[in-house]
Amino acid sequence: MKITDLELIAVGIPRHTGFVNKHVIVKLHTDEGVEGIGEMSDFSHLPKYALDLEDLTMGLKSILIGQNPFNIIKINKEMLDNFPEAMYYYEKGSFVRSGIDMALYDLCGKYLGVSAAELLGGRIKEKIKVCYPIFRHRFAEEVDENIEVVRKRVEQGFDVFRLYAGKNIEADEMFLERFTKEFGSKARIKSFDFSHLLGWKEANMAIKRLNKYEVGLEMIESPAHRNDFDGLAQIRLKVDYPISEHIWSDRQQYELIKKDSIDIFNISPVFIGGLTGAKKAAHVAEAAGKGCVLGTTQELSIGTAAMAHLGASLINLNYTSDPTGPELYTADVVKDKVVYEKGYLLVPSRDIDGLGMELDESKIEKYRVDDLKWGETSVHQLQDRTSQKKN
Known part of the structure; x- marks a missing residue:
């Protein structure tokens, strides 16, 4: 089995506080028709710079397409070479690596008919x-x-x-x-x-x-x-x-x-x-x-x-x-x-495969956003995800 394509979809999901968090949904496609999904979670934090989603997609495709998704350690090493650690826990390169790794476990679990927990030991x-x-x-x-x-x-x-x-x-x-x-x-x-x-x-x-x-x-x-x-x-x-x-x-x-x-x-x-x-x-x-x-x-x-x-x-x-x-x-x-x-x-049931989550495409379309930019959003809002009225 080989990875043949990658999709990244940015969504903005409101919190009950009124603040809208941005996340990236990952889809990995393969030549055997099995799809893995992952999540690059919560880009709505400091540092304030935003990733270019189109450029990120192209860069990740150059790493992933043609890879055997079961080579999880090898792919993680290549991801770390391209998105290195920065000694900061909201470093956005870690979010990127996490979303891809998550999708690999979902994909491999679905292919084998086992849950991600089984793959983790x-x-x-x-x-x-x-x-x-x-x-x-x-x-x-x-x-x-x-x-x-x-x-x-x-x-x-x-x-x-x-x-x-x-x-x-x-x-x-x-x-x-x-x-x-x-x-x-x-x-x-x-x-x-x-x-x-x-x-x-x-x-x-x-x-x-x-x-x-x-x-x-x-x-x-x-x-x-x-x-x-x-x-x-x-x-x-x-x-x-x-x-x-x-x-x-x-x-x-x-x-x-x-x-x-x-x-x-x-x-x-x-x-x-x-x-x-x-x-x-x-x-x-x-x-x-x-x-x-x-x-x-x-x-x-x-x-x-x-x-x-x-x-x-x-x-x-x-x-x-x-x-x-x-x-x-x-x-x-x-x-x-x-x-x-x-x-x-x-914990999702033992009877499910992979992560056990199924995307709702209508919800993705409803909450889809064009980019991960934050513009004039204040430091306080990005730290605590508060609404404008509490700034």
């Missing part, structure tokens, strides 16, 4: 505990909005939440006080996610202020500036919770292990460049005696299904994970979205 779980994100408070008036988000999601079955913290500590405190009073044992906060906004000393002071609220924390996420391995090691010694950090390159993971900077590796295919890289990062974490959590950039159902297959195959996935992207959007591009049940992401 087999599944050891059928569902993955997940949390719903509470986005960063910039203003005190946003506390009411976020409490209402929790109310709605608790009714839906979610009982674990992740708080993006550190921009407005006073507002974070107001939220946590109301959260504990209103929800009590009905819900808990998995983590305070500082997203590299603060230096480790500032983050440590913020944690001391927020830690007075009993919310069931599992971890503290990204409580230092990007690639500050020493800072992470320092704060790890000063707080009572495990420290987690996203993995976005082999070199970065090596440095984190070398300096014993963290306890939990936050692994997401989109940041590390695909399912292949994510699986490798999880094995490295296991060898280092570290736990894992599945991270997210808030994918659509294709990308989320891929993470479900990955998580189903991981021995050291021992914390609440993050992939709830499809619940943040008002629409999707597949016929049947991934399923959440009582706060769990269900």
Whole structure:
């Protein structure tokens, strides 16, 4: 079997906040009529430059056409040579590599009649505990909005939440006080996610202020500036919770292990460049005696299904994970979205082939966009995916 063609289709899917995220749907065609689909998830983040979709399509065709899709390692090596790691977790080359790798697993799974989880080593779980994100408070008036988000999601079955913290500590405190009073044992906060906004000393002071609220924390996420391995090691010694950090390159993971900077590796295919890289990062974490959590950039159902297959195959996935992207959007591009049940992401059935997602062409046409440009969109909007009114 050989790859004969590639299609990239940009779509803009609105969030419930009003912000429109742009993603790229991947279609790989073969000489045997089997098609693989993937997702280059969430180009709506910094850095602000936009890829030229036509040029990207031509470049990827030059790498992929004529290849045997089962040569996943070889293709990943060639993709990495053309879209190298940049030590930054929103590097868009990683998004590109992830979308292609995802489509390869979907294609090979369909050809063999097995699910992607089987290609990743087999599944050891059928569902993955997940949390719903509470986005960063910039203003005190946003506390009411976020409490209402929790109310709605608790009714839906979610009982674990992740708080993006550190921009407005006073507002974070107001939220946590109301959260504990209103929800009590009905819900808990998995983590305070500082997203590299603060230096480790500032983050440590913020944690001391927020830690007075009993919310069931599992971890503290990204409580230092990007690639500050020493800072992470320092704060790890000063707080009572495990420290987690996203993995976005082999070199970065090596440095984190070398300096014993963290306890939990936050692994997401989109940041590390695909399912292949994510699986490798999880094995490295296991060898280092570290736990894992599945991270997210808030994918659509294709990308989320891929993470479900990955998580189903991981021995050291021992914390609440993050992939709830499809619940943040008002629409999707597949016929049947991934399923959440009582706060769990269900792994697609063993009876499906590949990723288990089927495109809805009418939805793709409805949400198709011409490019990935962002123009005058503000930094705050790109960081937190907020609407114009909150700029």
